[in-house]
Amino acid sequence: MADIVTPKLDGKIRIPLMEEGATSHYHTLESSPKLNEALGYPGELVENWQEKAIEKFREVLDTNxxxxxxxxxxxxxxxxxxKCHYFIGTHDSRNMPVARQDLxxxxxxxxxxxxxxxFPKLVGASDFTKEVLDEWYTYFHQCSQCRRCSVFCPYGIDTAEISMAARLIMSHIGLSSKYSNEIIAKVYNTGNNLGIPAPALAGTMEFLEEEVKDATGVDVRYPMDEKGADVLLIAPSADFFSAPHVDSLIGYGKVFHEAGISWTVSSYASEFANFGMFVGDFHVMxxxxxxxxxAAREFGVKRIVVGExxxxxxxxxxxWNTLVGPWxxxxxxxxxxxxxxxxSLDLIQRGGLKLDKSANDARIVTFHDSCNVARASxxxxxxxxxxxxxxxxxxxxxNNFVEMAEDTIKEKTYCCGGGGGLLTDDLMELRIRGVLPRAEALHAVMESHGVNYLALICAICKAQFTKVLPYYNIPMEVVGGIHQLVGDAIVLGGAKHEV
Amino acid sequence: MTRLSMVYITLYYIAFAIFLGGFLFKIWRFAKTPAPLVIVGTPGAKSGVGTALRVASDALLFRSLFRGNKWIWVGAYCFHFGLLFLIFRHLRYFVWPLPMWYSRVEQLVGITGGLMVVIGIGWLLGRRFFHARTRYISAFSDYFVLFLLLAIAGTGLLIKFSVRTDIIAVKTFMLGLARLHPQPAPADPWFLLHFSLVLVLLVYFPFSKLMHAGGVFFSPTRNQIDWTRSTERNGGTSLPSRTRSLRRSARG
Structure with a gap:
């Protein structure tokens, strides 16, 4: 575990006093020249970077x-x-949304x-110096693009858009984050963020079939690359290889099994995540x-269902509709x-799933609204x-569901602290500090209601929480997907019907 | 016509042209810049009516600001609606004749508006001075515009209550400007100060953050419709033309 002292939780979210430059040393690793070039960007900072950056800036202003x-x-x-979880967690004044935008x-x-x-001085204008570029790189990689600030802005100014544009401009002069670029390159090469090759994926799916068979005695299928299936399932690749993600994948399979619908995943498009958004690049996206x-065309599926x-x-x-439509x-x-x-909900409402709620009785559940679901869809x-x-x-x-505090859910939800392309080990301190408001809200319901399950529908949130909540003495086992709950409650073969 | 009158008449038309030209140019640029992706913020309205209501609630009630910070909202609302009252109070200098009811309410509206503006600005200035986070994000220009407005409101109240100006002369001068038939400017220095400050505000407006007055209607996170997944659009035929061309260029 990283060497970091975290505050003791007491369930209260406090707005800190500002500390200028408290996180000015959080500098996520820069992408290698080879990686930059693979994505079509200049390998390293170009000589006339200032001129090029302003040129790109103008282009973005004219098209966005x-x-x-x-x-x-x-x-x-x-x-x-x-309003920003990173400001609350790090105290750095530049993590106040408006201060970040002002960069x-x-x-x-x-x-x-x-x-x-x-009159540059009078209006707070500044030359685009190397120092300013450093600030850009540092602080636009301390924004998880969660859009919480935008909710409270009288004009809906969205810092996510600004940080995406800043990252795009930086990419075009040869400066970008290693983490995001690596992942994008992996999708280009293997079809998913984790770089899982097709045989390994097939192995996982087979393994899941055996697991579910052992646990339930029922042959639930986890098919891959099956042409002619009705549904193409696009899941975040973490669902194939990470815990607790995989439990949700098991849940999806059980739902499809009960629905009696044929489905498949694709080894070519084995990734729902799209880091093109984080780096602000329309073309990558x-x-x-x-x-x-x-993949959907090739398989001739009728519909696309996507995972958590x-x-x-x-x-x-x-x-999607704008990027690659029509569908x-x-x-x-x-x-x-x-x-x-x-x-799943539609199926339940039409009586297509038999559920035994008591299977989840040991769990006292709360729900974390993930930012991009809550504020962008x-x-x-x-x-x-x-x-x-x-x-x-x-x-x-x-049977047991508890809400966290009003100011921390729905459109006011706090980010997990790992979104926006920041889920990397070299930003661990930032991630640990950024989870603070969510950890406080969670701690409050753990104390008051004995909550022991934090339900989520986001792969990044799951990975982030399991990693950083232990720093606040909250065990990683509390984190899980909604379809883990669904999967555990389903009585297989319980509902006989036509869908 | 005195030289002073000539100078003020000329300055007025120059300032007004800069204001109008600048404002319209900025609005035109906001409007024509494409918004290729739907980035509407929650809750994204599913219809044009819903979206219009949403934008109106922000423009008229400052709803998002209310949710964000009640203290700023109080000051901002007091200030902006005071401003609206004052504009109403000044209608008589641009439009004549006015209906009977106007003269019955104008004094009350004007005095209320004047007080609201002064109190509102005082409140907002106080925040900029004494609230640490707000002070941190304030530049000279943020104070400048508040002091300018305070000076305008102050001189306005002064010529109304203290060193009373000849309002018949003011009205003749102002209506002359509005009707493109200039009349001599009143020689009252306090009025001319008030008037000069307003000209500064007009010139400053389009180059400053005051453009939020028009920009609030162009913010994509608020004024877009959440239509992207409606099945009838899956054919792609209803995509905005700019989006289609952007998509073509992305393919190319």
Missing amino acids: KALRVFMDICVKCGSCTD MRKVYRRYFTLGGKL RKIAQRIKD CGHAWRVGHSF DFLDQRYPVPQHICEF SMGGYEGGQFEVPRELIRATC
């Missing part, structure tokens, strides 16, 4: 309304200053506004999404894509469905 508007209209009211805004003002060109479309992954749900829900070759009676929670086809669908699913499968 959000950035164009956000650069101009912030009034510095201060509403966002106490970009000061360059914008200097090069793109009259005031900044004439498109290339990764295209793999999924190609937060940012990928945003990409699938909000961006006119799929059955138009179903949304594209359909979330596994939507699929929807579910169930109605406003706020992304809050209700998972909760209904939990209530349908468990």
